[in-house]
Amino acid sequence: MQYQIQKLNNISKKESRKILGLMSGTSLDGLDMALCEISGHGKETQLTLLEFETYGYGEVFKNEVRSVFSTQMVNLEKLCMLNSWVAREHASIINAQIKKWGIDKSEIDLIASHGQTIYHAPKRQHQQNEFENSTLQIGDGDHIAHHTGIITISDFRQKHVAAGGEGAPLAAYGDYILFADKKVDRILINIGGISNLTYIPADAEFESIVCTDIGPGNVLIDGWVKENFSPLKYDVDGKIAASGEVQKALLDAMMNDPFLKMAFPKTTGPELFNKQWLEKIISEHGIVINKNEDVVATLTAFTATLLTSAIQEFATSEKACEVYISGGGVHNKIMMDTIQTNLPKIKISTTASISINPDAKEAILFALLANELVSGDGSCFGKGSKNAPNVGMGKVSFAG
């Protein structure tokens, strides 16, 4: 057998694998790195988080990515260069982090790299019949593999799109593996730039779970804070929101967006929910802004209201329903408190209470996808569904 394939084959047969899951989301805040020890596959998976770190991106990285991020017109040469540049940046961040952890590289079996999403264009958004759902992540896996010397599984979303999905959210798979419960319905929510939800009824087969984006998570809040409360990059712990008042007229106007009225499941991104979207609503409704704090409070209430009604839509059964939240949004106290106040009968927790670090969850989910690709037998996800097809996601880049 060709030696690279042989090596991958050996990894797939190991009792347990060390997989470094990577996530870099729409918030463009940093590279999440979750080093996981994973044994088994599917429902038998056992996962231990060995190490976790977020490397905060510097301004140079952010500005380079922003030059092509969520924008319809880009410099194609720049995009071409960034595909490898982002990967090399990631590789050097990874190499430095592995050193810091004091781990020998040879101990890490695989890297599971999400890449950097630069555009998400589901058909519902682009509405061009001759084109399918589309999404694009840059930071090519070959470059990461070559510069780290570790086999890299990357670009997970394309197979999902190929099989008819929108390429997002991919949380369904890992959430099912980690959190499906025999007795209770569970709702998992991730509040990143965009927020998403996975509904897993008690004792569910994979086909019956629902995984969907909800709408904006932190993206609008971050944008307003960056512009009006520089040098802050986000509303730390929700303190600005706490000092403002919710403007009902603005909240009502935002709630009227047609995307929010579409039935679940659906996906979106900062291509839709961005500064221009907010400014248009403010001007079309003649809304007068008195204090920037009020806008932050209102945007926070907006996300909290969307999450509340999404939870209400799924938490309808007689059985108890548990809600676990992850992503950077869990640190926004106002957001979390508002959701809990809106839903007094449902206990809202973070995934920390079920032993998963909420900041690491998404990176862990990609490590799980890589584990399934390399060692899964395809049975766990049954027939799959339109929005969560049962396909092996991720491309293999050998390290040679």
Ligand SMILES: Nc1ncnc2c1ncn2[C@@H]1O[C@H](COP(=O)(O)OP(=O)(O)O)[C@@H](O)[C@H]1O
């Ligand atoms: N202490 C905090 N207080 C409030 N918000 C926070 C805090 N820490 C992180 N966040 C929010 O979480 C975002 C990052 O969340 P993350 O889960 O990494 O999202 P993404 O997957 O989009 O990168 C930040 O941009 C910020 O909005």
Ligand SMILES: [Mg+2]
């Ligand atoms: Mg992030």
